[in-house]
Amino acid sequence: MSDEANKGPLSPLRRKLLMGMAAVPAITMLPRASFAQAPATSAVNTTGLAVTDTEVTVGILHSATGTMAISETGSIQAEKLAIEQINAAGGVLGRKIKFIQEDGASDWPTFAEKAKKLLVNDKVAAIMGCWTSASRKAVLPVVEQYNGMLYYPTFYEGLEQSKNVIYTGQEATQQILAGLNWIAKEKGAKSFFFIGSDYIWPRTSNKIARKHVENVLKGKVVGEEYYALGSTQFNSVINKIKLTKPDVIFTDVVGGSNVAFYKQLKAAGIDLSKQPLLTISVTEDEIDGIGGENIAGAYACMKYFQSLDNPNNKAFVSAFKKMWGEKTVIGDVTQAAYLGPWLWKLTVEKAGSFDVDKIAAASPGVEFKGAPEGYVRIHENHHLWSKTRVGRAKLDGQFELIYETADLVEPDPFPKGYQ
Amino acid sequence: MFGDYSLGDLGSIFVMQGFAGLILFSVYVLMALGLAIIFGQMGVINMAHGEFMILGAYVTWMTSNFFQSYLPSLFSGYFFLAMILAFFASGALGMLVEWVLIRHLYKRPLDTLLATWGLSLMLQQAYRSVFGAREVGVELPQWMLGSLRVTDSIEVPINGIFVMGLTVLITISVAYVLYMSRWGRQVRAVVQNRIMAGAVGINTEKVDRYTFGLGCGIAGVAGSAFTMIGSTGPTSGQLYIVDTFLVVVFGGAASLLGTIASAFSISQTQSTLEFFMSGSMAKVLTLLAVVGILMLRPQGLFALKVRK
Numbered sequence: 107m108s109d110e111a112n113k114g115p116l117s118p119l120r121r122k123l124l125m126g127m128a129a130v131p132a133i134t135m136l137p138r139a140s141f142a143q144a145p146a147t148s149a150v151n152t153t154g155l156a157v158t159d160t161e162v163t164v165g166i167l168h169s170a171t172g173t174m175a176i177s178e179t180g181s182i183q184a185e186k187l188a189i190e191q192i193n194a195a196g197g198v199l200g201r202k203i204k205f206i207q208e209d210g211a212s213d214w215p216t217f218a219e220k221a222k223k224l225l226v227n228d229k230v231a232a233i234m235g236c237w238t239s240a241s242r243k244a245v246l247p248v249v250e251q252y253n254g255m256l257y258y259p260t261f262y263e264g265l266e267q268s269k270n271v272i273y274t275g276q277e278a279t280q281q282i283l284a285g286l287n288w289i290a291k292e293k294g295a296k297s298f299f300f301i302g303s304d305y306i307w308p309r310t311s312n313k314i315a316r317k318h319v320e321n322v323l324k325g326k327v328v329g330e331e332y333y334a335l336g337s338t339q340f341n342s343v344i345n346k347i348k349l350t351k352p353d354v355i356f357t358d359v360v361g362g363s364n365v366a367f368y369k370q371l372k373a374a375g376i377d378l379s380k381q382p383l384l385t386i387s388v389t390e391d392e393i394d395g396i397g398g399e400n401i402a403g404a405y406a407c408m409k410y411f412q413s414l415d416n417p418n419n420k421a422f423v424s425a426f427k428k429m430w431g432e433k434t435v436i437g438d439v440t441q442a443a444y445l446g447p448w449l450w451k452l453t454v455e456k457a458g459s460f461d462v463d464k465i466a467a468a469s470p471g472v473e474f475k476g477a478p479e480g481y482v483r484i485h486e487n488h489h490l491w492s493k494t495r496v497g498r499a500k501l502d503g504q505f506e507l508i509y510e511t512a513d514l515v516e517p518d519p520f521p522k523g524y525q
Numbered sequence: 526m527f528g529d530y531s532l533g534d535l536g537s538i539f540v541m542q543g544f545a546g547l548i549l550f551s552v553y554v555l556m557a558l559g560l561a562i563i564f565g566q567m568g569v570i571n572m573a574h575g576e577f578m579i580l581g582a583y584v585t586w587m588t589s590n591f592f593q594s595y596l597p598s599l600f601s602g603y604f605f606l607a608m609i610l611a612f613f614a615s616g617a618l619g620m621l622v623e624w625v626l627i628r629h630l631y632k633r634p635l636d637t638l639l640a641t642w643g644l645s646l647m648l649q650q651a652y653r654s655v656f657g658a659r660e661v662g663v664e665l666p667q668w669m670l671g672s673l674r675v676t677d678s679i680e681v682p683i684n685g686i687f688v689m690g691l692t693v694l695i696t697i698s699v700a701y702v703l704y705m706s707r708w709g710r711q712v713r714a715v716v717q718n719r720i721m722a723g724a725v726g727i728n729t730e731k732v733d734r735y736t737f738g739l740g741c742g743i744a745g746v747a748g749s750a751f752t753m754i755g756s757t758g759p760t761s762g763q764l765y766i767v768d769t770f771l772v773v774v775f776g777g778a779a780s781l782l783g784t785i786a787s788a789f790s791i792s793q794t795q796s797t798l799e800f801f802m803s804g805s806m807a808k809v810l811t812l813l814a815v816v817g818i819l820m821l822r823p824q825g826l827f828a829l830k831v832r833k
Contacts, residue, residue, distance in 0.1 A: 334805050339549055395662050396662060
């Protein structure tokens, strides 16, 4: 929580004003540098990016079609909202942000191609984009080769760091360790059953979780299971869970499988209010498909929940709903995607330049006090310092905040002792 | 691996695992039936099968929303109406597709593969535009949730029993229609010899259209039933398509019995293996076994002798 956002209880009037200012939240908490006289283009753009005296162009690169559109739609919406808000507040170095949206179409080579198009043809100053690790890995060599700046929103497995990428989601240790500590302490959990989808993120996350359970918590992993992406049949593994009776089920199942897994868990008579389950892959977005009644009682461990009770978040949620409809929900990644344009703006203003090298160098230490999740700061390793939170799923599809770390958790993409 | 568990525990687990296998079997039969009819009887490789299923799922979702808003008192029974609507929606779309697209391609069976694949992409995007890119949650009536407690330690999922019952019902109906009814005789006649069937006065075009419609309609019912166990989104149909083809090809096209036998052997192998190893590994071994058997017996488990 930022100091500024936390100056004791707000007066009812001020709170109303804050909540009412849906279109321009967070302005009150930001420095007014953006209203200063715009510096000359030649001074702030020495590498030929698409910056004019009045405009600066950025790229949005997500899947609007294909199987990942389910997940990436929220990120696109959040980035557009952030850009609109920044423009309403005066833009960046006196310039309005214009965006070019490209569709990665859930296809990794397409992501690389479109990233190249954005950097080479459109000369965008930054790209907000990618969602899956596979798409990021495809885009990474492109942004490094053409020296672009990528703001990547998803919580991911770590083991990566680049001058050209800012990771606005959590890496695996940040997300997982605090949650495991909490559930071990709170529920006295000693035995864990891991179940995940079969690709790099769940496997890496479970490897980290296993080391932590065995070496730090002195517990036991009684099962570790992976199912192919898109699997819809989980009855066998549910029987194994019934047989091994773990204290905690720890899951990182993704996509459509998620829906199948929770529906079948419920159908098999496993009551999540009695059988603790900790997930790192279910956000409010996923619950929309799973159905609140199928997952109520489960714990999720991440950095953001839509229900967070702070003024930044309230303004963010109401602005988001105003722009995208009352029924939309906001998950962890959506919030992280919202941070991208803001962090970029703050970094540009700190560096006093749109040049990618200067932004990369200026990024460490940039803080965003208006973040819906509370205060965040960019670490030397281009990941964010952030709090980790545990929420319990409710029937209405929202999470109730149960626990949050007292301090910001340091990002550690190459964790020693966990590899 | 079983050393630590009591005999009673193990017994219950094996019973439940047996049920898991049977449920998987029913799911496979249900999703493969529609395809088996279309592929088996007409030789059309319908890559859009999954999308027809998802149409059924969306119809179920809309029905559920309708009942919640306007007829909340009848909500507990909406699922039956939803399945009937799903059958007619997918069936009607299937007949339209047959009329617009498929009938021009009967002489070029491999082209139907491309055409229906294109159709599946178009349908996916249509669902995305109409219903949104996100998954939708289909709310089920209370009685369909949870499990049936047989003994203290044996619990059987209610939705699994429901799917099993539905599968039996639909299989029997299909078998009746194909093997007992006048129309079924016409279908089989067209399969065996299209020209002769036409010569004796069977309207082969009409038979084709209704066969395709029936296959798609059954896909719609399957999709409707799978809202209980899986996800409903624009691309959810893709989750089923591979398994569906696996079952149909392994069973031997053109054979209802083959489809059932194939679904049974694949599901039992898979659920048994899944219990002893990880899910991905079980899938790999199952696929390897299928590939091996198909190498020895390319026509599948059961194949009709057909005059070509």
